[in-house]
Amino acid sequence: MKTAHEIRPGNVIMLDGSPWVVQKTETTRSGRNAAIVKLKLKNLLLNSGTETTFKGEDKLEDIILDRLDCTYSYFADPMFVFMDAEYNQYDVEAENLGDAAAYIVDGMEETCQVTFYDGKAISVEMPTTIVREVTYTEPSARGDTSGKVMKPATITGGGTVSVADFVKVGDKIEIDTRTGEFKKRV
Amino acid sequence: MTNTPRSTHWDIFCTVVDNYGDIGVTWRLAKQMVNEYQIPVNLWVDDLASFSHILPTLDPLKATQSFNGVNIIHWKEPLPVAFVAGAMLIEAFACELPEQVKAQLAYLHQNAPKSVPIWLNLEYLSAEDWVEGCHGLPSLQANGLKKYFYFPGFGAKTGGLICEQNLFAERDAWQADTANKLQLFTDLGLKDIQAQDTVISVFSYETEALPALCELWQQSAEKIHALIPKGRSLNSLTHLLPCDIAALVPGQQINHGNLTLHILPMTDQQGFDRLLWSCDFNIVRGEDSFLRAQWAAKPFIWHIYPQEDDYHLVKLEAFLKLYCDNLPPKIACYWSELNLAFNQAQQSAVSLHWQNLNPVNLPLLHHAKQWPINALNAADLATRLVQFVKNS
Numbered sequence: 318m319k320t321a322h323e324i325r326p327g328n329v330i331m332l333d334g335s336p337w338v339v340q341k342t343e344t345t346r347s348g349r350n351a352a353i354v355k356l357k358l359k360n361l362l363l364n365s366g367t368e369t370t371f372k373g374e375d376k377l378e379d380i381i382l383d384r385l386d387c388t389y390s391y392f393a394d395p396m397f398v399f400m401d402a403e404y405n406q407y408d409v410e411a412e413n414l415g416d417a418a419a420y421i422v423d424g425m426e427e428t429c430q431v432t433f434y435d436g437k438a439i440s441v442e443m444p445t446t447i448v449r450e451v452t453y454t455e456p457s458a459r460g461d462t463s464g465k466v467m468k469p470a471t472i473t474g475g476g477t478v479s480v481a482d483f484v485k486v487g488d489k490i491e492i493d494t495r496t497g498e499f500k501k502r503v
Numbered sequence: 504m505t506n507t508p509r510s511t512h513w514d515i516f517c518t519v520v521d522n523y524g525d526i527g528v529t530w531r532l533a534k535q536m537v538n539e540y541q542i543p544v545n546l547w548v549d550d551l552a553s554f555s556h557i558l559p560t561l562d563p564l565k566a567t568q569s570f571n572g573v574n575i576i577h578w579k580e581p582l583p584v585a586f587v588a589g590a591m592l593i594e595a596f597a598c599e600l601p602e603q604v605k606a607q608l609a610y611l612h613q614n615a616p617k618s619v620p621i622w623l624n625l626e627y628l629s630a631e632d633w634v635e636g637c638h639g640l641p642s643l644q645a646n647g648l649k650k651y652f653y654f655p656g657f658g659a660k661t662g663g664l665i666c667e668q669n670l671f672a673e674r675d676a677w678q679a680d681t682a683n684k685l686q687l688f689t690d691l692g693l694k695d696i697q698a699q700d701t702v703i704s705v706f707s708y709e710t711e712a713l714p715a716l717c718e719l720w721q722q723s724a725e726k727i728h729a730l731i732p733k734g735r736s737l738n739s740l741t742h743l744l745p746c747d748i749a750a751l752v753p754g755q756q757i758n759h760g761n762l763t764l765h766i767l768p769m770t771d772q773q774g775f776d777r778l779l780w781s782c783d784f785n786i787v788r789g790e791d792s793f794l795r796a797q798w799a800a801k802p803f804i805w806h807i808y809p810q811e812d813d814y815h816l817v818k819l820e821a822f823l824k825l826y827c828d829n830l831p832p833k834i835a836c837y838w839s840e841l842n843l844a845f846n847q848a849q850q851s852a853v854s855l856h857w858q859n860l861n862p863v864n865l866p867l868l869h870h871a872k873q874w875p876i877n878a879l880n881a882a883d884l885a886t887r888l889v890q891f892v893k894n895s
Contacts, residue, residue: 347626
């Protein structure tokens with residue numbers, strides 16, 4: 318069991334007798350420090366999608382499916398193709414990657430975990446932290462160095478991350494793929 | 504168990520976290536559902552002693568009792584009366600339902616699905632953008648049951664704001680006659696308040712901003728009365744008190760320069776509304792009094808419940824942005840900075856922004872009168888909740 322707060326894109330959870338792959342997670346804060354977790358899910362049996370909400374501490378049954386360490390190979394619309402150490406290729410639908418798709422770039426070296434259900438590659442779990450280069454962000458507006466003032470930044474691959482105001486174009490930043498949050502400048 | 508249609512009553516479960524907030528919201532909602540929609544309501548509350556602060560006639564020792572048409576049940580283990588599922592089951596502010604209730608929901612889901620109530624988690628009020636994206640979404644339970652997350656809010660796609668249908672008319676009638684507020688102050692045992700005096704209610708958490716404001720008010724050219732109940736605000740003002748807080752009595756006056764501190768007696772919710780309507784400025788906290796201060800159509804400071812990593816400031820700024828949308832920029836800036844400074848306990852800043860705001864409070868007052876109409880977005884929370892049930 319995992320708490321809703323611990324669920325990541327690529328996990329598969331069991332709800333009402335059906336396996337659902339988590340395509341996207343969004344954590345927000347309600348009153349009195351309570352976390353609210355919004356999940357975008359896809360039913361692996363019916364191929365249908367839904368959005369659902371949990372308290373952060375709600376327990377969810379995550380299924381341990383077959384996984385393989387793979388590296389990203391190339392994109393063949395609408396499939397991302399990954400390759401294992403023995404050069405076997407696995408196609409994963411772009412839709413199933415959810416937010417993780419924003420972190421996938423050509424030539425990336427990080428090892429991802431491809432998840433299989435019923436013999437089919439159904440999702441990809443990114444490493445907890447990745448490093449990406451900032452390709453665009455506005456110059457620092459207030460000269461803030463505390464890291465509390467945030468601004469949007471585009472990273473390699475086209476994704477957008479909210480970064481500390483002191484981050485500049487060309488900086489390499491560490492991102493937590495579970496939350497999409499900027500962690501630090503590398 | 505037969506597959507019969509469910510009963511029409513609603514159940515609301517509430518755990519009391521502080522003395523007034525959670526229970527304040529659920530008590531108002533329960534009364535409104537009974538009064539305006541004739542829906543029978545069971546309000547299950549775990550702490551009747553705290554509840555009695557805002558409902559003084561409540562007997563904390565009784566397991567069940569009825570007030571304003573609401574059936575109030577002491578929520579303890581085991582439940583003093585059997586839970587019978589109705590049309591709606593509300594867990595307020597993500598409180599954990601009793602095991603007996605959850606077991607019955609699971610049983611009904613398996614054996615009498617038409618008898619399963621609509622189950623929702625009534626969440627905290629927030630002005631943040633994400634609320635619209637989460638409001639009304641189901642929470643799929645492992646056993647197949649669905650619980651919905653219901654988010655109060657200011658936008659058309661949120662769950663709305665608690666506001667009784669006749670509230671604004673009552674408020675306007677009250678505020679039209681100065682004699683009402685003077686009579687209220689007398690009834691509360693508060694002396695020496697004249698019609699032209701500035702009266703400020705204070706219902707905050709502890710903050711160093713309060714002593715700074717009090718120092719400013721002491722030096723004011725005009726008389727200022729700060730009305731403060733025994734509680735957390737006074738913890739920040741002990742240096743101004745003649746004795747321990749415990750020894751203070753309602754109606755007691757403490758004079759410092761042109762500032763008079765008045766110790767307020769506890770009032771019920773209607774009395775609190777009238778107090779907010781009667782003051783020139785209100786300092787409120789949490790959720791329930793925050794909303795009632797908006798409905799009072801008077802300027803206010805919101806002391807928001809503090810969260811880890813200063814996340815409450817994100818929530819505060821989301822509201823300030825919304826509230827200031829139609830305010831002249833200068834006033835919007837002063838008022839926002841005042842609220843931010845108060846919430847960050849910045850003594851010099853709170854004094855500065857109070858002084859900045861003071862000369863321009865007429866437009867702010869005008870805005871405060873218009874704001875409730877805009878904020879309601881055509882439908883209050885109870886109306887939207889009833890519609891939610893119809894659509895589910």
